[in-house]
Amino acid sequence: MRLIQTIKNIFKIEDLRARLLYTLGIILLYRLGKYITLPGIDPSQLANLKNQTSSGIMGLLDMFSGGAFSQASVFALGIMPYISASIVIQLLGIVFPYYQKLQKEGESGRRKMNQHTRYLTVLILILQGPTYLLNLTHTLPAEAFVLTGPFFQISSVIILTAGTIFVMWLGEKITDKGIGNGISLIIMIGIIARMPANFIFESGARLNGAGGPIALIVEIVILFVVILGTILLVQGTRRIPVQYARRIVGNKQYGGVRQYIPLKVNAAGVMPIIFAQAIMMLPIIIAGYSNSSSGFVVAFSNMYGFWYNFVTALMIIAFTYFYTAITINPVQMAEDMKKNGGFIPGIKPGRKTVEFFDTIMSRITLPGSIFLAIIAILPSLAVKAGVTAQFAQFYGGTSLLILVGVVLDTLQQIESHLLMRHYDGLMKTGRVKGRSGSVSSI
Numbered sequence: 459m460r461l462i463q464t465i466k467n468i469f470k471i472e473d474l475r476a477r478l479l480y481t482l483g484i485i486l487l488y489r490l491g492k493y494i495t496l497p498g499i500d501p502s503q504l505a506n507l508k509n510q511t512s513s514g515i516m517g518l519l520d521m522f523s524g525g526a527f528s529q530a531s532v533f534a535l536g537i538m539p540y541i542s543a544s545i546v547i548q549l550l551g552i553v554f555p556y557y558q559k560l561q562k563e564g565e566s567g568r569r570k571m572n573q574h575t576r577y578l579t580v581l582i583l584i585l586q587g588p589t590y591l592l593n594l595t596h597t598l599p600a601e602a603f604v605l606t607g608p609f610f611q612i613s614s615v616i617i618l619t620a621g622t623i624f625v626m627w628l629g630e631k632i633t634d635k636g637i638g639n640g641i642s643l644i645i646m647i648g649i650i651a652r653m654p655a656n657f658i659f660e661s662g663a664r665l666n667g668a669g670g671p672i673a674l675i676v677e678i679v680i681l682f683v684v685i686l687g688t689i690l691l692v693q694g695t696r697r698i699p700v701q702y703a704r705r706i707v708g709n710k711q712y713g714g715v716r717q718y719i720p721l722k723v724n725a726a727g728v729m730p731i732i733f734a735q736a737i738m739m740l741p742i743i744i745a746g747y748s749n750s751s752s753g754f755v756v757a758f759s760n761m762y763g764f765w766y767n768f769v770t771a772l773m774i775i776a777f778t779y780f781y782t783a784i785t786i787n788p789v790q791m792a793e794d795m796k797k798n799g800g801f802i803p804g805i806k807p808g809r810k811t812v813e814f815f816d817t818i819m820s821r822i823t824l825p826g827s828i829f830l831a832i833i834a835i836l837p838s839l840a841v842k843a844g845v846t847a848q849f850a851q852f853y854g855g856t857s858l859l860i861l862v863g864v865v866l867d868t869l870q871q872i873e874s875h876l877l878m879r880h881y882d883g884l885m886k887t888g889r890v891k892g893r894s895g896s897v898s899s900i
Contacts, residue, residue, distance in 0.1 A: 588611065
């Protein structure tokens with residue numbers, strides 16, 4: 459009854475109802491674009507491409523594009539080039555003073571950085587478009603290509619580039635006029651779109667194979683446990699008490715109370731997994747283009763093998779520390795606290811406070827990074843346990859972190875609208891915690 463009443467309350471709020479319906483309309487438009495095949499390709503000849511994207515790295519690319527990759531769709535490159543460009547621009551903000559200055563300029567600086575991100579996205583698309591077409595040439599039969607030659611190549615690259623730019627525009631519209639987090643929501647919808655078919659396939663494999671219904675129930679229970687663990691990883695924080703001294707400004711008195719600084723267990727979010735997977739793709743690309751059969755290339759081309767996952771886990775732990783270090787500045791935190799008249803009880807202001815923050819972040823980052831590495835390699839462990847490769851993708855990795863994070867963010871957005879209008883929130887007690895302040899928010 460509470461759920462039904464909450465849904466009624468959501469649709470009573472005119473602004474929230476309009477935003478939800480607008481978001482659903484944009485999502486429908488995005489999903490329809492998946493079925494628009496590139497001009498010059500016969501849609502009935504895509505069986506080989508669908509087999510290629512049923513598992514492995516190609517399966518991940520297809521999942522993040524919402525199935526458009528395996529359909530040779532105009533949206534085939536998806537939104538990932540934009541995500542890659544965003545990561546590069548963030549890293550440039552650490553190295554180059556110009557981008558550091560833009561980060562401090564507020565809204566005007568953010569607009570300039572977004573403009574540079576779009577330019578870099580176009581450049582990445584121009585490079586990725588021919589690579590995607592080359593893969594189609596090697597994968598699909600000759601009769602699949604109705605058109606060939608330079609005109610087909612150039613026009614297809616332009617269409618693929620325009621398709622991703624259009625998806626970016628849809629994401630920005632959801633952020634501006636919808637319920638927010640447009641780019642993240644589009645990625646999440648693409649991931650969820652594959653879940654029903656993969657679950658049906660897994661159910662058929664279990665019911666008709668070894669283990670029967672019991673094995674399927676065990677898999678579902680384990681999946682829920684993994685999801686709960688991922689929620690704890692996303693929401694987990696360590697609260698640091700801060701005492702603020704009393705200050706009198708004009709006729710008002712400030713401070714004199716104890717507040718808390720929440721330090722996230724996983725401050726790096728999903729970025730370490732993205733970095734690690736991007737590097738681990740290199741052996742697969744080398745193997746694909748050079749037809750190399752050396753032991754090193756073969757070992758690191760098998761994403762379900764021991765060495766691939768072992769090295770990936772180590773890289774994720776290292777990147778978690780690296781990304782946490784560049785996004786959380788203990789010196790800046792200590793200076794801001796001192797300017798506002800705050801101090802940590804028992805810790806001297808200045809250098810001692812910086813050392814305290816640094817020690818705390820190192821301690822809470824270690825278990826967070828290990829848990830993140832475990833989540834990243836869980837799909838491979840699920841495959842080894844007999845789960846089909848398609849369904850195993852939902853047991854961890856980037857897909858699960860994005861799903862959990864975006865769902866929590868969306869629920870938080872809806873709850874904030876409800877509470878502003880004095881309606882009950884989505885939770886009976888407490889508040890929904892999203893990824894506020896976390897760099898994992900895409």
